[in-house]
Amino acid sequence: MSEVAIRINTPEELESLRDKVISARDPDATVVSVCTGPGCLAYKSHLVAENIEAELEKHGLADKVRVSRTGCHGFCERGPSVVILPRQTCYLRVKPEDAEEIVKTTLVEGGVVERLLYEGSDGVKIELEQEIPFYKHQDKVVFGVNKYIDPMQMDDYLAGGGYRALAKALTKMTPKEVTEEVTKSGLRGRGGAGFPTGRKWDATSRVEADQRYVIVNADEGDPGAYMDRGILEGNPHSVIEGLMIAGYAVGSTEGYIYVRQEYPLAIDHVLYAIDVLRGMGLLGENILGSGFDFDIKVHKGAGAFVSGESSALMSAIEGRVGEPRPKYIRTSVSGLRGKPSSLNNVETMANVPLIIDRGADWYAAMGTEGSKGTKIFSLVGKVLNTGLVEVPMGTTLKQIVFDIGGGMRGGKKFKGVQTGGPSGGVIPEAQLDLPVDFDQLASAGSMMGSGGMIIMDEDTCMVDVARYFLDFLADESCGKCVPCREGIRQLVVVLKRITAGEGREGDIALVEDIAEMMKDSALCGLGQSAPNPVLSTLKYFRDEYIAHIEEERCPAGVCKPLIAYWIDPDKCIGCQKCAKECPVDAISGEKKEPHTIDMEKCTKCDTCFRVCPTKVQAVTKITRAEAEKLGAPRQVEEAGA
Amino acid sequence: MLETMGKVEEIIALNDNDKERLIQILLELQKEFRWLSREVLERVGKKLDVPINHIYSLVTFYSHFSLVPKGRHVMSVCVGTACHVRGAERLLDSVASAVKCKPGCTTSDEKFSLDTVNCLGACALGPVMVADGEYMSNPTPDEISRKVESCE
Numbered sequence: 001m002s003e004v005a006i007r008i009n010t011p012e013e014l015e016s017l018r019d020k021v022i023s024a025r026d027p028d029a030t031v032v033s034v035c036t037g038p039g040c041l042a043y044k045s046h047l048v049a050e051n052i053e054a055e056l057e058k059h060g061l062a063d064k065v066r067v068s069r070t071g072c073h074g075f076c077e078r079g080p081s082v083v084i085l086p087r088q089t090c091y092l093r094v095k096p097e098d099a100e101e102i103v104k105t106t107l108v109e110g111g112v113v114e115r116l117l118y119e120g121s122d123g124v125k126i127e128l129e130q131e132i133p134f135y136k137h138q139d140k141v142v143f144g145v146n147k148y149i150d151p152m153q154m155d156d157y158l159a160g161g162g163y164r165a166l167a168k169a170l171t172k173m174t175p176k177e178v179t180e181e182v183t184k185s186g187l188r189g190r191g192g193a194g195f196p197t198g199r200k201w202d203a204t205s206r207v208e209a210d211q212r213y214v215i216v217n218a219d220e221g222d223p224g225a226y227m228d229r230g231i232l233e234g235n236p237h238s239v240i241e242g243l244m245i246a247g248y249a250v251g252s253t254e255g256y257i258y259v260r261q262e263y264p265l266a267i268d269h270v271l272y273a274i275d276v277l278r279g280m281g282l283l284g285e286n287i288l289g290s291g292f293d294f295d296i297k298v299h300k301g302a303g304a305f306v307s308g309e310s311s312a313l314m315s316a317i318e319g320r321v322g323e324p325r326p327k328y329i330r331t332s333v334s335g336l337r338g339k340p341s342s343l344n345n346v347e348t349m350a351n352v353p354l355i356i357d358r359g360a361d362w363y364a365a366m367g368t369e370g371s372k373g374t375k376i377f378s379l380v381g382k383v384l385n386t387g388l389v390e391v392p393m394g395t396t397l398k399q400i401v402f403d404i405g406g407g408m409r410g411g412k413k414f415k416g417v418q419t420g421g422p423s424g425g426v427i428p429e430a431q432l433d434l435p436v437d438f439d440q441l442a443s444a445g446s447m448m449g450s451g452g453m454i455i456m457d458e459d460t461c462m463v464d465v466a467r468y469f470l471d472f473l474a475d476e477s478c479g480k481c482v483p484c485r486e487g488i489r490q491l492v493v494v495l496k497r498i499t500a501g502e503g504r505e506g507d508i509a510l511v512e513d514i515a516e517m518m519k520d521s522a523l524c525g526l527g528q529s530a531p532n533p534v535l536s537t538l539k540y541f542r543d544e545y546i547a548h549i550e551e552e553r554c555p556a557g558v559c560k561p562l563i564a565y566w567i568d569p570d571k572c573i574g575c576q577k578c579a580k581e582c583p584v585d586a587i588s589g590e591k592k593e594p595h596t597i598d599m600e601k602c603t604k605c606d607t608c609f610r611v612c613p614t615k616v617q618a619v620t621k622i623t624r625a626e627a628e629k630l631g632a633p634r635q636v637e638e639a640g641a
Numbered sequence: 642m643l644e645t646m647g648k649v650e651e652i653i654a655l656n657d658n659d660k661e662r663l664i665q666i667l668l669e670l671q672k673e674f675r676w677l678s679r680e681v682l683e684r685v686g687k688k689l690d691v692p693i694n695h696i697y698s699l700v701t702f703y704s705h706f707s708l709v710p711k712g713r714h715v716m717s718v719c720v721g722t723a724c725h726v727r728g729a730e731r732l733l734d735s736v737a738s739a740v741k742c743k744p745g746c747t748t749s750d751e752k753f754s755l756d757t758v759n760c761l762g763a764c765a766l767g768p769v770m771v772a773d774g775e776y777m778s779n780p781t782p783d784e785i786s787r788k789v790e791s792c793e
């Protein structure tokens with residue numbers, strides 16, 4: 001590892017180091033960027049990188065071609081992703097055994113390995129990354145550099161202009177000017193509420209104190225979102241530089257990064273980056289000769305969604321239980337250890353160096369009136385192309401789901417998109433033209449949240465989705481305030497009843513009553529926003545609730561007590577696939593003869609439905625009423641399950 | 642036991658005997674021993690001069706800590722939103738019946754633990770599980786039983 005070990009004492013020294021790093025690199029030299037983000041690692045991309053290196057060695061190219069292990073490229077669906085720079089040839093679904101061919105064909109002979117290229121549904125292959133529809137419609141201001149950066153190589157960050165913004169802030173701007181620039185840029189917090197970042201810094205800096213703290217929130221509690229992980233793991237220096245600028249702006253000498261322990265790689269990368277910075281004198285005393293002292297500590301979160309809330313997070317850093325406290329006093333006045341503290345999300349911080357470096361006007365030119373810049377989303381669920389995507393604020397849902405996401409998998413019909421995680425809501429098809437920004441999402445009954453975007457198709461049950469989030473929150477509520485603790489519990493009881501087909505008349509009104517009470521009286525954001533998923537699904541998908549309650553029917557065929565599996569004798573070809581795979585031996589029948597399912601034995605594991613050949617589709621989901629006509633026993637949900 | 646307590650003291654010392662670092666210390670102990678025994682927690686309390694009820698309030702609040710020994714093989718099923726809409730519950734049922742234990746529990750022979758986790762950052766593979774460190778994307782019941790049978 002060729003790491004810079006010299007001390008940097010002035011902005012001039014930083015620039016001359018940067019020049020040295022850049023001039024030592026041939027801009028036309030080939031770099032193989034191998035994604036080692038979480039999705040690609042799961043498909044053994046570390047072995048892809050290793051094998052490519054070994055093959056380069058074999059061909060005597062080890063000195064000429066560099067293999068760079070980077071963070072998430074974005075298109076996780078088709079990972080492992082390998083991009084060959086500077087040309088941008090993009091290989092997808094690369095297996096370790098493909099290394100030989102890639103090196104020989106592309107790096108030795110200059111050709112293209114056709115079979116590893118992106119192939120659209122029209123069968124057309126695309127070589128260059130920026131021409132693949134998934135990437136073409138994005139604007140990757142923050143996230144695009146990931147593929148150029150090995151998080152364990154300070155040189156990579158420096159070559160891209162790293163710490164230039166810090167030097168500018170420390171030596172050419174006063175703390176007040178830095179805050180004003182951020183305010184002018186219109187940057188709003190990416191962690192959920194969208195609070196103007198500059199205003200938060202300003203409030204914190206105005207409180208008289210002997211110490212103030214700046215903190216990065218990398219707790220990323222939204223289950224199904226991993227943008228912050230993508231940034232912190234892939235480009236830790238961008239977050240650290242943002243934090244240092246924040247520290248300077250509010251007058252703090254101590255920063256914290258609160259990372260969930262489930263992200264060990266992010267923690268390693270951050271700790272390593274901090275070490276390197278200390279060695280260079282970019283953390284410590286008198287940074288860049290400016291008189292600014294600053295250091296950073298890392299705190300690992302031990303797994304509690306509510307600890308991502310600002311006051312709870314600060315308690316956790318103090319070694320106490322991470323529960324929120326009432327906010328008659330803001331954390332900007334009395335936060336960590338009772339001192340004025342400013343907390344920002346990972347993505348918010350990663351935007352800061354760009355704003356200082358290129359200016360507020362450049363930044364404010366992107367986005368909408370009330371929401372500036374870009375936003376990174378975790379586009380997941382039933383959409384064809386899942387991954388991390390970055391678009392300017394104001395991009396419509398339709399562009400995100402269809403142009404970038406490629407529409408639904410398996411030709412299914414789009415039903416809704418869930419944004420904002422457990423605090424957000426579901427937006428229906430009728431609102432696909434909605435421009436995505438903080439205010440538009442809120443007015444549609446959802447919220448931006450941290451950027452989770454879960455796409456749902458006709459096979460997703462909206463009542464089940466609401467139950468899912470409430471179940472999640474029931475576990476995560478700290479229990480300190482009654483409206484949240486008891487409110488969520490009661491909502492879960494009612495929703496479980498509905499999804500079990502035992503819903504009663506008046507249940508919908510009851511849910512709405514409880515929800516209103518919680519919104520008005522819960523202590524923190526968790527409880528206040530907990531009813532959002534159920535309220536928004538009630539608003540847009542009320543008929544599904546009614547079908548469950550009045551007809552004991554789950555229109556999407558998801559709620560187990562309301563469905564049964566049945567083999568259509570007219571369609572079954574007797575291939576015996578389902579009988580072989582059934583884990584409880586509930587399926588019988590002779591070869592080439594129609595099979596039958598013993599509904600009493602059947603655990604509704606869905607295996608037969610999935611293995612039945614698509615051309616045949618004999619296994620069918622039927623409703624409870626239909627099943628009972630066929631003599632199936634009525635299934636009642638286990639009490640307390 | 643002596644060895645265990647030596648390790649406890651070492652980890653506390655590495656954290657500068659700092660009370661504020663209590664959660665960090667407990668995380669390191671959890672990593673080291675895979676669970677937190679009463680003896681270990683009492684030693685931490687004594688060393689840092691923190692009441693034992695305070696320590697218990699922490700280890701019961703945070704989901705990562707375990708007060709019982711974990712199994713030798715850990716099956717983690719993702720129940721994050723992206724996996725949920727792609728059938729995580731079904732997967733969880735299958736794994737539970739294969740290892741014969743409920744989510745959040747450990748088998749009495751301490752062979753298997755079945756955990757649920759929120760988002761493994763591999764949503765594209767959903768529903769996804771990690772069996773002893775190996776990612777499995779939407780495995781069939783058959784694949785699950787084969788994996789379970791291969792565990793010693």
Ligand SMILES: Cc1cc2nc3c(=O)[nH]c(=O)nc-3n(C[C@H](O)[C@H](O)[C@H](O)COP(=O)(O)O)c2cc1C
Nearest residue numbers: 189190191219220221308309310344345348525526
């Ligand atoms: C229950 C709850 C959980 C939260 N979890 C997170 C989280 O995981 N990550 C995050 O950045 N913000 C989270 N927030 C929002 C934070 O309280 C805070 O608003 C945010 O970190 C501020 O940063 P920003 O202004 O840059 O958005 C959570 C809020 C609540 C109420």
Ligand code: FES
Nearest residue numbers: 035037040072076
């Ligand atoms: S993890 Fe490789 S593209 Fe996202």
Ligand code: FES
Nearest residue numbers: 719721724761764
């Ligand atoms: S929700 Fe399961 S991996 Fe993300």
